[in-house]
Amino acid sequence: MQLTYLEAIRQGIWEEMDRDPTVFCLGEDIGIYGGAFKVTDGFIDRFGPERVIDTPIAESAIVGAAFGASLTGMRPVAEFQFMDFIGCAFNQISNMVAKTHYLWGAPAPLVLRGPSGGYVHGGPFHSQNPEMWFVHNPGLKVICPATPYDAKGLIKAAIRDNNPCIFFEHKYLYRRIKGEVPTEDYVVPIGKARLAREGRDLSIITYAAMVHTALEAAEILNKDGIDLDILDLRTVSPLDREAIAQTVKKTNKVIILHEHSRTGGLAGEIAAIINEEAFDDLDGPIVRIAGLDSAIPFSPPQEEHYLPQVSDVVREVRRLKAY
Amino acid sequence: MATSKKTKSDATHGSNGRRWRNGSAQTSKPAANSDLRSYSIPDYRLEHPDLTVRQAIEKGKDGAEHVRYEVEGNLNAPVPPIRDSKYLDKKQCIEIYRYMLLNRKMEIGLENLYKQGKVVGGVYFGLGQEACSCASAYALDKDDWFAPMIRNQGALLVRGFGASETMMQYMAKADSPTKGRDGSSHFGDIEKRNMVSPISMLGDLIPVLSGVALGARLQGRNIAALTWIGDGGQSTGVTYEGINFAAVQNLGLVLFVESNLWAYSTPSEMQYRVKDLAERAIGYGIPGVIVDGTDACQVYDAARDAVERAHRGEGPTLIEAKMMRMKGHAIHDAAAYVPKPMFEFWKKRDPIARFENYLVKEKKWLTPTENAELISDVERVIEEEREIAVNSPMPTPESAEGGVFCEDGCHEIKPKYSIPKVKKGTGGFKQTEAAVHLK
Numbered sequence: 001m002q003l004t005y006l007e008a009i010r011q012g013i014w015e016e017m018d019r020d021p022t023v024f025c026l027g028e029d030i031g032i033y034g035g036a037f038k039v040t041d042g043f044i045d046r047f048g049p050e051r052v053i054d055t056p057i058a059e060s061a062i063v064g065a066a067f068g069a070s071l072t073g074m075r076p077v078a079e080f081q082f083m084d085f086i087g088c089a090f091n092q093i094s095n096m097v098a099k100t101h102y103l104w105g106a107p108a109p110l111v112l113r114g115p116s117g118g119y120v121h122g123g124p125f126h127s128q129n130p131e132m133w134f135v136h137n138p139g140l141k142v143i144c145p146a147t148p149y150d151a152k153g154l155i156k157a158a159i160r161d162n163n164p165c166i167f168f169e170h171k172y173l174y175r176r177i178k179g180e181v182p183t184e185d186y187v188v189p190i191g192k193a194r195l196a197r198e199g200r201d202l203s204i205i206t207y208a209a210m211v212h213t214a215l216e217a218a219e220i221l222n223k224d225g226i227d228l229d230i231l232d233l234r235t236v237s238p239l240d241r242e243a244i245a246q247t248v249k250k251t252n253k254v255i256i257l258h259e260h261s262r263t264g265g266l267a268g269e270i271a272a273i274i275n276e277e278a279f280d281d282l283d284g285p286i287v288r289i290a291g292l293d294s295a296i297p298f299s300p301p302q303e304e305h306y307l308p309q310v311s312d313v314v315r316e317v318r319r320l321k322a323y
Numbered sequence: 324m325a326t327s328k329k330t331k332s333d334a335t336h337g338s339n340g341r342r343w344r345n346g347s348a349q350t351s352k353p354a355a356n357s358d359l360r361s362y363s364i365p366d367y368r369l370e371h372p373d374l375t376v377r378q379a380i381e382k383g384k385d386g387a388e389h390v391r392y393e394v395e396g397n398l399n400a401p402v403p404p405i406r407d408s409k410y411l412d413k414k415q416c417i418e419i420y421r422y423m424l425l426n427r428k429m430e431i432g433l434e435n436l437y438k439q440g441k442v443v444g445g446v447y448f449g450l451g452q453e454a455c456s457c458a459s460a461y462a463l464d465k466d467d468w469f470a471p472m473i474r475n476q477g478a479l480l481v482r483g484f485g486a487s488e489t490m491m492q493y494m495a496k497a498d499s500p501t502k503g504r505d506g507s508s509h510f511g512d513i514e515k516r517n518m519v520s521p522i523s524m525l526g527d528l529i530p531v532l533s534g535v536a537l538g539a540r541l542q543g544r545n546i547a548a549l550t551w552i553g554d555g556g557q558s559t560g561v562t563y564e565g566i567n568f569a570a571v572q573n574l575g576l577v578l579f580v581e582s583n584l585w586a587y588s589t590p591s592e593m594q595y596r597v598k599d600l601a602e603r604a605i606g607y608g609i610p611g612v613i614v615d616g617t618d619a620c621q622v623y624d625a626a627r628d629a630v631e632r633a634h635r636g637e638g639p640t641l642i643e644a645k646m647m648r649m650k651g652h653a654i655h656d657a658a659a660y661v662p663k664p665m666f667e668f669w670k671k672r673d674p675i676a677r678f679e680n681y682l683v684k685e686k687k688w689l690t691p692t693e694n695a696e697l698i699s700d701v702e703r704v705i706e707e708e709r710e711i712a713v714n715s716p717m718p719t720p721e722s723a724e725g726g727v728f729c730e731d732g733c734h735e736i737k738p739k740y741s742i743p744k745v746k747k748g749t750g751g752f753k754q755t756e757a758a759v760h761l762k
Contacts, residue, residue: 022738073736103509104505
């Protein structure tokens with residue numbers, strides 16, 4: 001069936017709650033209200049207030065309690081109303097949850113999910129892409145789907161995974177894209193990228209909303225005979241090193257595109273991986289397209305300047321192609 | 324299927340299935356002036372030390388000025404008797420006493436190991452706090468959970484860990500519960516002894532233990548989840564979030580606030596403004612109680628009451644145990660900042676000496692010979708444990724690798740108590756045009 005990205009996530013969590021009684025949801029306003037973005041709309045009627053818990057505004061307690069419940073064998077799905085607020089739980093995630101299996105052998109099968117990303121004029125505290133704080137933290141899986149199919153498959157995989165998964169749902173994509181989503185049970189493997197577009201001339205490695213930006217740029221560039229190979233990472237940690245190497249070996253020129261700010265961003269990490277896996281296959285420097293090194297401003301013209309646009313991708317592709 | 328519409332008057336549960344919030348259980352009868360509310364916090368102590376610590380400027384012999392702490396109050400107050408327990412019998416009292424001795428002797432053993440250069444890093448002590456660690460843990464049932472803080476090493480012994488395990492942690496040995504990956508009491512056991520590992524940040528265990536109780540409740544069990552926090556540690560925001568979460572969700576958190584007067588070098592006077600930390604319970608809407616932390620019977624009784632409340636599904640309890648930290652923050656810290664008269668005052672209130680006096684002289688539940696034998700036996704056990712720990716090898720360098728993730732079937736995760744009973748409402752999956760929160 002055709003579902004929006006948001007509906008696909010909703011269906012994924014719903015199916016898991018149906019099939020596994022240890023799965024439950026907690027977060028702010030997820031019960032009767034159905035969640036700020038309505039991801040859990042209808043859940044409390046179906047699964048009851050015991051499994052759909054409205055919490056106080058206390059992100060450290062939300063994560064801590066989710067972790068504690070997971071120690072008794074439950075599989076909590078904790079929602080952050082906006083992923084911008086994940087910073088409020090940083091210590092719990094970083095020092096309690098991420099390290100637990102390595103230090104004392106206790107698995108933490110919890111999912112932390114919520115809306116991230118810009119292009120909706122949300123301002124600096126409702127538009128963030130904070131995934132790098134967690135990519136840099138061993139012990140966490142960081143997932144950023146770009147399509148409804150992947151969103152459903154990956155949320156199911158995350159819920160079934162015995163490790164803490166942080167699931168970033170791009171809010172711009174929630175209602176703006178629809179895709180074919182199977183009704184039968186399926187999962188998308190965590191840690192595996194997929195090719196969003198096959199091409200021969202130049203690679204773009206990206207994820208989440210930027211996949212669609214790259215696809216739009218590809219249409220424009222196709223008219224000039226530039227054929228883009230677009231790799232959708234889907235999981236941002238662990239990275240699919242093999243897929244990254246493969247696309248570079250195929251085209252020999254690569255652009256890494258992400259919404260979050262440039263310095264300390266994922267592109268630096270991927271560039272280092274390419275250096276390790278496919279240095280000899282490069283015919284030009286690795287190019288990064290990223291957000292500016294600042295907070296995300298509020299006013300639409302400023303936000304547009306901050307965030308990567310289709311025109312940025314087109315320009316950089318042409319430049320790298322000519323190298 | 325017809326469903327009856329519940330009006331507010333006949334509904335017994337709030338929107339999350341919980342009882343209506345009814346405010347603090349402590350609300351007493353309205354005062355004569357009905358604009359004022361009053362609350363009561365039970366205080367089971369048989370004395371109320373009134374010591375206050377203040378910063379003062381002292382002139383040294385050289386004429387230079389130094390800022391020091393000085394203590395005021397009745398430093399000569401007599402030591403009160405142990406308050407008879409409502410619950411403990413002779414056998415149980417002796418068992419608790421034995422655990423306290425094991426706790427003390429283990430820490431003396433650790434200190435010796437440190438002086439022999441066998442410990443990696445520092446050692447933390449719960450000297451003067453053994454009653455608080457042991458008697459509280461003793462009040463738990465088998466299915467309950469606990470999470471010690473750094474000075475609750477005695478609780479580990481009560482729950483079935485050997486002293487060698489703590490010693491190996493300190494010596495960073497390969498056979499330590501964390502295989503060398505962390506030290507001191509930073510380990511856990513989710514299978515048998517139901518322990519959550521602490522981390523170094525303070526207060527974070529509180530929401531976690533609340534979550535443990537939540538997980539158990541979803542499986543149909545009301546368990547008690549016991550943890551401790553210091554007068555310093557309770558200042559953190561996560562402490563607040565955790566207690567409040569347990570309160571609003573009615574979870575069986577049993578929280579001991581260990582008022583041991585010093586948070587590293589910071590006295591309580593610079594840590595909070597209320598007179599007694601138990602008063603915070605009013606702010607959370609949960610019962611609070613004050614006990615003498617050097618009196619094992621008082622600690623046990625308050626803990627047991629709280630554990631039973633938790634088992635009945637009545638929610639969290641905050642227990643403030645008053646005592647003093649009798650060493651520095653850790654072995655490197657001589658606690659020179661603590662006014663000497665405070666050490667003298669609290670030394671007379673040593674929990675083991677008090678309990679020994681109670682058992683041998685007051686209750687005559689132990690003859691002096693039996694007492695001496697018990698102490699010898701404890702020393703023998705600690706020595707055996709010490710041998711085990713010392714003989715364990717150091718880990719290999721490569722053992723630092725691996726285990727970051729749970730993968731390849733290393734753990735099978737199952738609900739600990741039972742498969743949750745779930746309801747299936749008649750609602751179907753909603754395929755709706757979702758309302759967007761922002762424009």
